[in-house]
Amino acid sequence: EKFKDGLSKTRDSFVGAMNELMMDYRTVDEEFFEELEEVLITADVGVSTSMELVDELRDEALRRNIKNTQDLQPLITEKLSALLVKTEEETELNLQTDTLTVILVVGVNGVGKTTTIGKLAHKFKQENKKVVLAAGDTFRAGAIEQLEVWGSRAGVEVVKQQAGSDPAAVMYDAVRSAKSRGADILICDTAGRLQNKVNLMKELEKVKRVLTREIPEAPHEVLLVLDATTGQNAMTQAKIFGEATDVSGIVLTKLDGTAKGGIVMAIRNELNIPVKFVGLGEGLDDLQKFVPEQYVNGLFS
Ligand code: GDP
Numbered sequence: 001e002k003f004k005d006g007l008s009k010t011r012d013s014f015v016g017a018m019n020e021l022m023m024d025y026r027t028v029d030e031e032f033f034e035e036l037e038e039v040l041i042t043a044d045v046g047v048s049t050s051m052e053l054v055d056e057l058r059d060e061a062l063r064r065n066i067k068n069t070q071d072l073q074p075l076i077t078e079k080l081s082a083l084l085v086k087t088e089e090e091t092e093l094n095l096q097t098d099t100l101t102v103i104l105v106v107g108v109n110g111v112g113k114t115t116t117i118g119k120l121a122h123k124f125k126q127e128n129k130k131v132v133l134a135a136g137d138t139f140r141a142g143a144i145e146q147l148e149v150w151g152s153r154a155g156v157e158v159v160k161q162q163a164g165s166d167p168a169a170v171m172y173d174a175v176r177s178a179k180s181r182g183a184d185i186l187i188c189d190t191a192g193r194l195q196n197k198v199n200l201m202k203e204l205e206k207v208k209r210v211l212t213r214e215i216p217e218a219p220h221e222v223l224l225v226l227d228a229t230t231g232q233n234a235m236t237q238a239k240i241f242g243e244a245t246d247v248s249g250i251v252l253t254k255l256d257g258t259a260k261g262g263i264v265m266a267i268r269n270e271l272n273i274p275v276k277f278v279g280l281g282e283g284l285d286d287l288q289k290f291v292p293e294q295y296v297n298g299l300f301s
Contacts, residue, residue, distance in 0.1 A: 003288055006280030007298045010261030014043035015299050018076075022069040032069070033058050043259075044231045046266030053079055077296065083265045084292035090274040091290050094220045094248065100178055101185045102211050102218035106204065106245065107225030108237055109140060109192035112253035112279055116225050117187050118150025119279070119287035125154055129184040134174030135160035136167045136207065139191040147189055153284060157181075167191060167203065168210045175214045188219070194240065201244040208245070223276065225251045226267070229258045238271050252290075253279030264295065 004011075017039045026032060033054050040050035056079060057072065066072050095101050103120070107113045121131045133151050135158055137143035144160050151158035159174035171188060178186040190207065194200065211218040224247045226234040234252075241247055250271075255261055255278045264275055275290045 002280060002286075003291075003294050004298045006256040006278070006286075006288070007261055007295070009256070009259040010043070011299055013259035014039070014262055017042070022073055025068040025070050027068055028061055028066060028072050040262060043262030044266060045262035046232075046235070046270055049083070049266050049269040052269070053083070080265065080299075081292065081296045083269050084295060086268075086274070091249075091276050091292070093276060095185070096217075096220060099217075100175070100183060100215060101220050102175065102215060103185065103187045103221045103223060104190060104204075104207070104211070104219040105187060105223050105225060105251075106190050106241055106247070107192055108194045111192070111225045111227040111230075111234075111237075112251075113137075113189065113192060113225045114143070114146050114150055115282065116223075116251050116253060116277075116279060116287065117147065117189055118154050119284055120187055120277075121151065121154035121156045122284045123287060124185050125156060130182065131156040131185045131187065132174060132178040132181065132183045133158045134170055134186060134188040136170050136174075136189045137191045138163055138165050138167050138170060139193060143189070143191075168206045171207050171210045172214075175211055175218070179214070194237065197240055197244055200240070204245045221248045222246060223249050223251050224273070225253060228252050228255045228261065228263050228278075231260060231263060234263060235266060235270065238267065238273065242271060242273065247273050249274055249276035251275075251277040251279065251287075256280045256286075261295075261299070264290075 021035055021039055037050050037054045041047055061072060105113055105117055124131045133147060133156055135144045135147045148158050159177050161170050174186060222245055224241050250273050252275050267275060278288050278290050280286045280288055
């Protein structure tokens with residue numbers, strides 16, 4: 001239900017436009033396919049993904065002798081789903097049972113990184129897991145305090161140092177402290193500066209080295225937070241972060257605030273990184289595990 005509510009803007013505009021296009025047993029001619037491509041691109045499905053989809057549909061329609069939109073509809077739903085669902089497991093978090101799980105959260109300022117960390121902490125806590133947060137964004141003014149606010153909302157501990165201190169030192173403290181308290185999950189905030197790629201890479205590498213020294217497999221997840229309302233900017237950020245570090249999953253925030261939910265398909269198809277969670281609001285409970293089938297159903301039913 002929540003998923004459906006959160007997608008209402010996308011449903012109204014993207015699916016609304018799709019339905020209009022599909023009406024009245026329209027003949028699926030070249031003009032139709034051009035308009036379909038336009039609708040997909042407008043919904044942020046991405047130019048190359050949209051073109052790929054339309055090419056496949058055009059070929060398949062020809063092969064199966066499909067002449068009108070009514071007969072084409074199930075094929076469209078099927079193709080969009082296939083884009084999102086590669087394997088069932090890929091949206092699962094890599095959680096450890098025998099050691100502390102370390103989750104590094106990266107992304108530029110303003111995308112909803114702090115909020116997402118708070119929501120994740122809340123979610124794990126509800127699953128009876130012991131959670132510690134690491135205030136690794138020592139650069140942005142107010143970032144530490146903001147994380148503390150979310151920490152207290154979720155009822156979890158925050159390990160911090162003063163502003164301006166070395167993020168790697170904060171991580172060292174945090175991982176030691178989380179281990180000694182017998183925590184299950186450590187969620188690490190990082191600075192959201194998208195300076196040049198080399199600096200970003202160096203900073204993330206340094207932080208990761210500290211974590212790996214304490215726990216050989218850490219970080220177990222590197223989650224990149226992207227703002228769904230920023231469309232192609234989000235794609236650019238994903239490319240830069242993807243080149244700077246091994247991103248294991250994406251959290252797509254503010255999906256409730258955009259009519260262009262097609263971005264999920266562009267991310268999956270063009271970046272080959274699974275979307276693991278979506279943000280559907282500003283509250284503690286507004287983070288949902290991303291279930292591709294639910295997403296497609298949420299759009300088309
Ligand atoms: P940060 O700079 O990346 O840490 O971003 P914040 O966590 O401070 O979030 C920036 C703004 O986005 C805040 O006003 C949040 O309430 C809002 N926000 C974060 N996630 C979501 C979401 O999923 N939906 C909506 N509607 N707003 C969100």
